[in-house]
Amino acid sequence: MxxxxxxxxxxxxxxxxxxxxxxxxxxxxxxxxxxxxxxxxxxxxxxxxxxxxxxxxxxxxxxxxxxxxxxxxxxxxxxxxxxxxxxxxxxxxxxxxxxxxxxxxxxxxxxxxYPDLPEMPSATGTLEPELFAQAVAQVVVAAGRDELLPVFTGVRLEIEGDTVSLLATDRYRMALKELPWTPTGSVTDGAALVPARVLSESSKSMTAGERISLSLAAGDGGEGLIGFAGEGSNGVREITTRLLDGEFPKVRHLMSIQPNLTVRANTSEIVSAVKRVALVAERNTSLRMVIGEDHITLEAATGDQAQAVEALEATVVDETGQGLSMNAAGFNPHYLLDALNALDTPYVNFAFTAPGKPCLLTPLVELDGEPSADYKHVIMLMRLPQ
Known part of the structure; x- marks a missing residue:
């Protein structure tokens, strides 16, 4: 050569x-x-x-x-x-x-x-690269890292007509993103459990071209294969990976929260406040969000050694009409930051049902607008000491 x-x-x-x-x-x-x-x-x-x-x-x-x-x-x-x-x-x-x-x-x-590379399956459809990369980044933050529980280290990719859904969970949080795509093959419906690491690498490294081609060959017993291909100024790139075996947990119903209380706040302001307050948060303890009528207060502490408190303006709405159904919520500060950083809008909507129950975060373009329906992030709240 x-x-x-x-x-x-x-x-x-x-x-x-x-x-x-x-x-x-x-x-x-x-x-x-x-x-x-x-x-x-x-x-x-x-x-x-x-x-x-x-x-x-x-x-x-x-x-x-x-x-x-x-x-x-x-x-x-x-x-x-x-x-x-x-x-x-x-x-x-x-x-x-x-x-x-x-x-x-x-x-x-x-x-x-050296082993022969697997054949790329027939193309199933194409995606817009930047949109796909953003969607994957918003979802993989909720995927698990424990290789002993491989089913949680994957992202469930679901195809339904002209929509692709990405869903991930590590049991303590979950994220769902829906995005449009263009089917090119005979397969218009299907599902696959893709390793989150490979999906993340594929989406980030194929943004140079006009489209990303997705090829899916689902099989029984974990023998399915998924492939991604993109062409740009840096050449033609292809990645294939075997699908993960196992049944992904049924968590979609947790995305359909009917809130008793909603809180709306500026995304960048709450991100900055959480970062500051979390500096004194003791390991494995919660960051406390105290909910008032027109504001929220973030609190954290490391025993008697250090405490932090910061108040932020917020729009608080009692959805029941019977007064505030809860006045405080406990978040894992790292999970909360991951969820907030995944948003791409100026404002965020928190939907609460009850203390200790899941909280749904959705993006808001305008403070008084409707939450976006194509991205949902659920965090399991931590129980607060009485």
Missing amino acids: KIHVERDVLADAVQWVARSLPNRPSVPILAGLKLEASGNQVVLSSFDYETSAKVVVAADVTEEGTALVSGKLLAEIARSLPAKPVSLSSDDSRLEITCGSARFTLQLLPVGE
């Missing part, structure tokens, strides 16, 4: 593919990054039997061929190269990288032992 490629093009492609490499590969060969040169392009790819990543970039190919090298090491080298054209050439045992006066030689890994 012998190719010439622009330094920035190579560095960007290698960095992107290398992000999918496993930190602790089950077999050493899976730490490799594969380069395949043919025609006027080079394909860089990685695969760990669960997730594959592939990018196709333009290159001046003078000798076609394939090489497999340590992905992490190649990524470090590509990132450090000077701003000059790069030449890569390989023989039976080594890959040589030349950029200006810098030269690196890497030992090749046995390409014959």
Whole structure:
């Protein structure tokens, strides 16, 4: 193999593919990054039997061929190269990288032992990249991190006609986002449980093109596959990952809260106040929201060592007409900040039913307007000491 490629093009492609490499590969060969040169392009790819990543970039190919090298090491080298054209050439045992006066030689890994990448399923539909990236970011904050409970580390993707719904929960909070999409295949309805980490990486790294193509091949016993593809100035990028097995909990009904009390406030003001007050919040204790008739007060403390209190203007509405049904709510401050930071509107609407019951947060464009119906974030309230 012998190719010439622009330094920035190579560095960007290698960095992107290398992000999918496993930190602790089950077999050493899976730490490799594969380069395949043919025609006027080079394909860089990685695969760990669960997730594959592939990018196709333009290159001046003078000798076609394939090489497999340590992905992490190649990524470090590509990132450090000077701003000059790069030449890569390989023989039976080594890959040589030349950029200006810098030269690196890497030992090749046995390409014959490397697994074949899975085939991308047939395209199911397309999404607007920026809208998709924003939607995924709003939802993945509620996904679990505990690998011992894999079903909670996923995002449930539901397709219904021209709408895609994303739903995630870690049992203590949940987020739902609905967004439009354009079906292109015969599948107009379906569902898949996608690893949240892969979904997040896919959405953030494919914003350069006009559309993202989603390909879904649902199967039984956790053998389903989902793929994302996008084309932009940084080449054609594809990611596939196996779907998670297991039954996602039925939590949609918790999004249909009929509030007894609503509180509306400025999003940026409450974010800043929560950050300040939470500085003195003791670990595993709640941030207390005291609800008044025209304001809220945030309180937190670390025993007798430190206390913080801050009041904010708010629009408080008693939905029952019988007086305020509750005067305080206890939030996990980290969950509250995650939810508020996921909003993309100037105002936020809190919907309460009773102390200790779930609280629904929805975005508001105007303080006296209707809450947005396409994004909902539920937080399980913490019980306050009597």
